[in-house]
Amino acid sequence: MSLLLAAAMARPAAPAAALPTDYEVKAAYLYNFAKFVRWPDDAAGGPRFVVAIVGDDPFGAVIDRAFQGKTVLGRPVEIRRTRVVREAADAQMAFIGASERAHLPEVLAALKGGSVLTVGDMDRFADGGGMVGFRLKDSTVRFEVNLREVKQARLQMSSQIIRLAQRVIEDGG
Amino acid sequence: MRAFEGLTVRRKLTSISVLSSMTALISASLVFLVYDATTFRERMAARLGTEAQIISSNAVTPLLFNDNDAAATTLGGLQAERAVMAAGIFRVGEGNPFAVFARDPASRASLPAPRPDSEADALFESGHLTIQRAVQFEGKTIGHIVVRASLGELRARQRRYALIVLVVLAASFLLAMGLSRIAERTISGPILALAAVASEVSTRKDYSVRAPGQGKDELGTLVTTFNQMLDEIQARNRELEQARGDLERRVEARTRDLAAANKELEAFSYSVSHDLRAPLRAIDGFSKVLLSSYAKALDDRGRHYLDRVRAATQRMSELIDDLLGLARVGRKELARREVDVSALAGRVAAELARRDAERAVRVEIAPGLSAHADPQLLAIVLENLLGNAWKFTGKAAGACIEVGQERNGAGGPFYVRDNGAGFDMAYADKLFGAFQRLHLDSDFEGTGIGLVTVQRIVARHGGRIWAEGAVGKGATFRFTLEPKE
Numbered sequence: 001m002s003l004l005l006a007a008a009m010a011r012p013a014a015p016a017a018a019l020p021t022d023y024e025v026k027a028a029y030l031y032n033f034a035k036f037v038r039w040p041d042d043a044a045g046g047p048r049f050v051v052a053i054v055g056d057d058p059f060g061a062v063i064d065r066a067f068q069g070k071t072v073l074g075r076p077v078e079i080r081r082t083r084v085v086r087e088a089a090d091a092q093m094a095f096i097g098a099s100e101r102a103h104l105p106e107v108l109a110a111l112k113g114g115s116v117l118t119v120g121d122m123d124r125f126a127d128g129g130g131m132v133g134f135r136l137k138d139s140t141v142r143f144e145v146n147l148r149e150v151k152q153a154r155l156q157m158s159s160q161i162i163r164l165a166q167r168v169i170e171d172g173g
Numbered sequence: 174m175r176a177f178e179g180l181t182v183r184r185k186l187t188s189i190s191v192l193s194s195m196t197a198l199i200s201a202s203l204v205f206l207v208y209d210a211t212t213f214r215e216r217m218a219a220r221l222g223t224e225a226q227i228i229s230s231n232a233v234t235p236l237l238f239n240d241n242d243a244a245a246t247t248l249g250g251l252q253a254e255r256a257v258m259a260a261g262i263f264r265v266g267e268g269n270p271f272a273v274f275a276r277d278p279a280s281r282a283s284l285p286a287p288r289p290d291s292e293a294d295a296l297f298e299s300g301h302l303t304i305q306r307a308v309q310f311e312g313k314t315i316g317h318i319v320v321r322a323s324l325g326e327l328r329a330r331q332r333r334y335a336l337i338v339l340v341v342l343a344a345s346f347l348l349a350m351g352l353s354r355i356a357e358r359t360i361s362g363p364i365l366a367l368a369a370v371a372s373e374v375s376t377r378k379d380y381s382v383r384a385p386g387q388g389k390d391e392l393g394t395l396v397t398t399f400n401q402m403l404d405e406i407q408a409r410n411r412e413l414e415q416a417r418g419d420l421e422r423r424v425e426a427r428t429r430d431l432a433a434a435n436k437e438l439e440a441f442s443y444s445v446s447h448d449l450r451a452p453l454r455a456i457d458g459f460s461k462v463l464l465s466s467y468a469k470a471l472d473d474r475g476r477h478y479l480d481r482v483r484a485a486t487q488r489m490s491e492l493i494d495d496l497l498g499l500a501r502v503g504r505k506e507l508a509r510r511e512v513d514v515s516a517l518a519g520r521v522a523a524e525l526a527r528r529d530a531e532r533a534v535r536v537e538i539a540p541g542l543s544a545h546a547d548p549q550l551l552a553i554v555l556e557n558l559l560g561n562a563w564k565f566t567g568k569a570a571g572a573c574i575e576v577g578q579e580r581n582g583a584g585g586p587f588y589v590r591d592n593g594a595g596f597d598m599a600y601a602d603k604l605f606g607a608f609q610r611l612h613l614d615s616d617f618e619g620t621g622i623g624l625v626t627v628q629r630i631v632a633r634h635g636g637r638i639w640a641e642g643a644v645g646k647g648a649t650f651r652f653t654l655e656p657k658e
Contacts, residue, residue: 025239028237032234032237035310036234142240158234160233160234161234164243
C-alpha cells in the first residue's frame with residue numbers, strides 16, 4: 001500500500017492518479033490485513049492464497065495491481081471473483097461487496113465454520129456478524145473489527161491492526 | 174618556583190601535600206567528568222534508540238493504514254521521556270512529518286527531516302541528540318522515526334557535578350591542611366627544633382643544649398648526628414678549658430716562683446749592700462786615721478796609694494748607696510699626689526749648680542708642669558736624669574738642658590733633653606741595664622745604677638721610659654707616669 005501510494009505520488013505526470021481512489025486504498029488494505037492475520041495451519045494448506053470477491057466487483061483492475069507480484073504466507077495470490085458464496089468457502093479472505101447487503105446473513109452463514117477472513121464493504125458489517133467492515137470517516141477509509149467472529153474462525157489478528165480499528169466488538173459482546 | 178624556595182620548611186611541606194592532593198583530586202575529577210559525560214551520552218543514545226525502535230515497530234500499521242492519529246498516539250509515549258523535545262514519523266521520501274510529537278512549538282520547528290540513507294543512527298550536535306530509526310514492513314523501509322532530545326539534563330548534571338567537585342575540593346583542601354599539620358609533627362617538627370637548637374648554639378655558644386627527637390628515619394639520624402657533633406664539641410671544649418686552666422695554674426706558679434726569687438734576690442742584694450757598709454766604713458775610717466796620724470811615717474808614694482784607697486772606698490760607698498736606693502725603690506709604697514714637676518726640677522737643677530759652681534749650664538724648665546706621682550720617687554727620677562744631663566754636657570760648649578712635656582702639657586710624656594755627648598742608638602737597649610755603661614769611666618764617671626733606678630720608678634708608676642740620641646748630638650729621655658689607657 002505504501003509502495004502503491006508512493007508510486008502514485010511519484011507520478012505527477014498523471015494527475016488522475018495523484019490521489020488514490022477509495023478502492024485503490026481498500027485494495028491495499030486487503031493486502032495489509034492479510035499480512036497481520038494468522039490462519040490456522042489446516043486452513044492455509046492450498047497452493048495459492050485466495051482472495052474471493054463476492055458479488056459485484058467494485059475494484060476492477062485495481063485489486064489485481066494491488067496484489068501483483070506479491071505473496072501472502074509465501075504463496076502467490078489468486079483473486080477469485082464469484083457470485084456464488086459457496087465458491088468462497090475455501091478462500092482465505094472474502095471481500096463481500098455492497099451488492100450483498102440484502103442477503104448478508106446467508107452469505108456469512110455460508111462462510112461460517114471455516115477460517116475465512118470476511119471483509120465487508122458496507123455499514124454495520126461487523127455488527128451483522130462480519131469480521132472487518134470498511135467505513136468512511138472524514139473521507140478517510142477506516143474499519144471496524146468484530147473480534148468475536150475473528151476468533152470463532154480460529155484466526156489471530158495482530159494487535160497492531162486492532163489498535164487502528166474505529167470500533168472493536170469484543171468477545172463478550 | 175623562586176617564591177616556593179622562599180617559604181619555610183613548614184609552608185613547603187604544607188604546600189606540597191595540599192598541591193599533590195589537589196592535583197590528584199582535580200585530575201581524577203576531570204577524568205571522571207569526561208567518563209561520566211561519555212557514559213551518559215551512550216546510555217541516553219541507547220535508551221532513546223530503544224524507544225525509537227519500539228515506536229518504529231508500532232508505526233508500521235499507522236503508516237500502512239494511513240492513520241495519523243494512531244501514529245501521533247504512538248509518539249505520545251515519548252511524553253514521559255523528559256529529554257525528548259520533539260519527534261516525528263515520516264513517510265519514506267517525504268520531508269513533512271506524517272505525525273509529530275512536540276513539547277512546545279519551538280521544538281516542533283527544530284525537528285529535522287530524516288536523513289534518507291540512514292536506517293539507524295544517533296547524532297550529537299550543539300546540545301542535542303538526534304536519533305533516527307527506519308520503519309520497515311516486508312523488508313522494505315516505509316518511513317522514518319526522528320527523535321530530537323535535549324542534552325540539558327547532561328548540562329545540569331555536569332553543573333551539579335562541578336559543584337560537588339568544588340565542595341569536595343574545598344573539604345579536601347581543609348583536610349589536607351589538617352593532615353599536613355600532623356605530618357609537620359613528624360617531619361618539620363624535628364627540623365624546626367633542630368634549626369632552633371642550631372641557632373641557639375651559634376648565638377649563645379651554648380654547646381650543652383641538645384635537639385629533641387629520635388626517629389628511626391633520616392631526620393632521626395640527622396638529629397642524632399647533630400647531637401653527637403655537639404657532644405664532640407663539648408668534649409673538646411672541656412679539654413681546652415682544662416688545658417687552659419693547667420696553663421694558668423702553671424703561669425701563676427711560675428710567676429709566684431719568680432716573684433719569690435726576685436724578692437729573695439732583692440733582700441739578698443739589700444742585705445749584702447747593707448752588710449758591705451760596715452767593713453767599708455772600717456777601711457775608710459782606718460785609712461783616714463792613717464792619713465792624719467801617720468802621714469809623716471809615709472812617703473809620698475804611700476800617701477798617694479792611701480788616697481787611691483780612700484777614693485775607691487768613696488766610690489764603693491756611692492755604689493752601695495745607689496744599690497740600696499734601687500732596692501728601696503722596689504720596696505717603698507707608692508704615695509701618689511699632685512706634684513709640681515717644674516718646681517721640683519728647679520730645685521734639682523739648683524742643687525746641681527750649687528755642687529758644681531764652676532760650670533755654666535743653661536737649664537730651661539717649662540713652667541706649670543705637674544704630675545700625679547710619688548714626690549720622693551719622682552725627685553729621684555729627676556735627680557738622675559738631670560744629673561746625667563749635667564754630667565754628659567760636661568765637655569760641650571754652651572751646655573743646655575731642657576725639661577718639659579710633649580703635647581704642651583696635655584698628658585704627653587715628660588722629657589729631659591741635653592746637647593751633650595749623646596749615645597749610639599744601636600746601644601739604646603743597653604741604657605737601662607744594671608751596670609751597663611756606654612762611656613768610659615775616665616770620660617764620665619758613674620755607677621750604672623741610675624737609669625735602672627729611674628726605669629724601675631717609672632715602671633712602678635705604670636709608665637714607660639725611652640731615649641733618643643746620637644753620638645755628639647745630645648740625648649733626650651722621655652717618660653710617662655700613667656699607664657696608657
